[in-house]
Every structure is written in C-alpha cells, then in structure tokens.
Amino acid sequence: MSGQKTKKTVEAQGHWIEWATGLISGLLVIAMIGIVALDALTASDAAPDLKVTIINQRPTSGGTQVSFIVSNLGKRSAAGVPVTGLLSREGRVVERREVIFDYVPAQSQEKGALIFSENPDGAQLELHTSGYRDP
C-alpha cells in the first residue's frame, strides 16, 4: 500500500476544528512542560525519604500477618528497599522478618505484609526500612 503512495499535502487553511484541537493540545503540552520544569527546579538534590506504617494485623493459617505501607516522601525513587520487622519480648528479639521491595517510587507508597509465627500481642513490634539503593 505504502509503496504506491505519493505525498499528501497539507492545505494552507485548515478547518477551525484542526486549529482548536491544535490549540488545546499546545496548551496541554506547555502545561506539562511547565510542571516538569517546576519539578526540575525544586528537586535538584532530592533523596528518598522512607517511612513504614503498620496498617493492619490479622491472624492467618501461616501465622500473624502484619500489613504495612512503606511510603517514600522524597522526590527521588528508591530501589531494593528491605523492610525489616522485629518482634521483641522483654527486650529480646524473638523473631525477625524481612521483605524486599523492588521499587518505592518518589512520593509514592507501596503495600506489603510480614508474617510472624508468634502472636505479636503483648510483645513489641517494630518495622523499619534498613536501606535502599539508587534505581
């Protein structure tokens, strides 16, 4: 089909709808460039800012499942983020669980869960991120 095709010519006077579409598109593109540029100016030396929040805890057949959200408040994404959970009783760590997130993007949050075989009730449960690497 294409082999036989000659060139199409753009007419000088487009229909008004072409100009309207073009104008709206132009504004959208300019707005997008503006937003990205603003971000570029404000986030030059950004770093990930990771935080873990426990949201839920429920017994399952494999143990107690502790759900959490790991959020990155920073303007830079983090990769390979390990979330470690420590269950301690009377100051002694009795269980240690860990799950690794491939990515926690900038200003985003990811959900996950750790499964403890002991019931965390009456014990101390602490969840934290132990580090990250650049993507």
Next chain:
Amino acid sequence: MIKDLARSDADPSRRSSEHSSPDLNEFLIGLARGLGGALLFALPMQMTMEMWELGFTMDRWRLLLLLLATLPLLFGLARRIGFEETFSWREGMRDAVIAYGIGIVSSAVLLSLFGLITSDIAREDLVGKIALQAVPASIGALLGRSQLGSGPDEEDEDEQQETEGTGYGTELFMMAIGALFLNLNTAPTEEMILISYLMTPWHALVTILLSIAVMHGFVYAVSFKGGHELSQDVPSWHALIRFTLPGYVIALLISLYCLWTFGRLDDAGAMTNLMAVVVLGLPGAIGAAAARLIL
C-alpha cells in the same frame, strides 16, 4: 481476504462465483496474510515475560475494557485500510472479528508452543494470557492483510484513496493506533518504569522536546515514502500545531491508558506517573508518526 469478499459482494457479476475456487483461494491467502501479520507484530510481546505475568496479575475489569475497546479499534482500522467505496458495517465487523479470531488462535498456538500453556494452569490465567496477547496480534492481523499484500487491484485502490484524501479525524485515529501499537510493546516491561526512576526532570524535559521534534521530522522533514508535504504558502508551524501537537497529546493519552491498564500507575505519586507517561510517550510518538506514513 475480507476485502476480496467485500468486493465480490459489491460486484454482482462476481457474486455468483463467490464459492468458486479462485475466491476461496483468495480468502485463504488473506487469512495467511493475516496470520503472517499477527506473527510479525505480536511475537515480540508473546516472548515478553511481563506479558505472561500480566495474564494473571492484571485487573480483570481493565482487561475487559481493553478487550472491548479493541473491537471498535479494529473496526476503524478495517475501515481505513479496507475500501471506503464498498464499505459497510457488516463487512467492517466481519473484518474486525476475523482479525480478532486470528489474533486469539495465533496467540494460543504460540503460547502453547513456548510451553506456557499446560494442563495445570488456572483457567483465569489461561484466558488472561491469551486474551491479552490477542489484542496486538489482531491489530497485526489487520495490518498484515494490507501491508504484506501486493496485488494489482491494491494499487488502483490506493489511487482511489488518494483522491479522497485523509480526513482529520482519520489522521488522529491512525496516530492513536500507531501509538497504541508501540506502547503495547513497551508499556508492560519493567524497563519503562525503571527509566522513569532513573531520569531527572531535566531528562524528561529533553524527552518531551525530542518526542515532538522526532514526530514532526518523521512526517514532514525527512521525506519518507508516504510522508506529507507542506504547500508552498504553509509555514511549518501550521502543521506543528494542527497535526504534530495533537498527535503528541494522543500519544501521551495512549501511554497513560496503557500504563493504567497494566497497573503501572497504581501506587506511585502524580509526578512519578507523569514521568512514566513521558518516557512511554517517546515510543508512542514515533509509533504515531510512523502510522501516518505507513497506513
């Protein structure tokens, strides 16, 4: 394939011979072309691990929406690359459905060939895998029929199309198809997301400008076959505003849709998502520009 049938429908002298062997032969050749197109265009996706995983991880409503949206898309494509002269609803639907069928069958066969479809696979997974692959394969099947075919009757068809010219809406629709095609190839891969994490906003700004420049250059500057020429009195910014910028916005919207469909936007913040859309917008823009040349 379908074209030949459509033609015989319109031409009473040939209708009587619809079931004779030459017409059946043409139909089979058409099917084979469609199959060739489905292979050529969908094989990269059928060999992508993320696409297999999406078969069961993808949200079922989003998959359903994609599958339903494919039908009018194929219909529109059939209409564009078929023959506007003898075109009817019935023929368009037949065209689209046959292409979809070729897509489903070829995807099922190839995925089985790769050992991905076994007896112990869950039904949901099986259906999801094949259905997802059938979308690009069916577009490929329709394109294969028109792009891989070469016959004397197709040439005079081209001449007809040229005199009719291409409508603005059709032009935008073709850009959407081209963008969708390249985006379906790239959006499922983890690399798209990774690239958007690696890029700083400055990189994104350059990507935006590059996308627009490449898109404009593809169609107007480098004189590819099927390229568009500006008449003497038209400044090049006319075409930029009327065609390239709407095309780029379409490419971005298709990127957004693909990323959303594949669940890539669910957890991330707005700025991160915008970056991913910009990254995917680059192949989308090139696909959109190429579609204007090829189709």
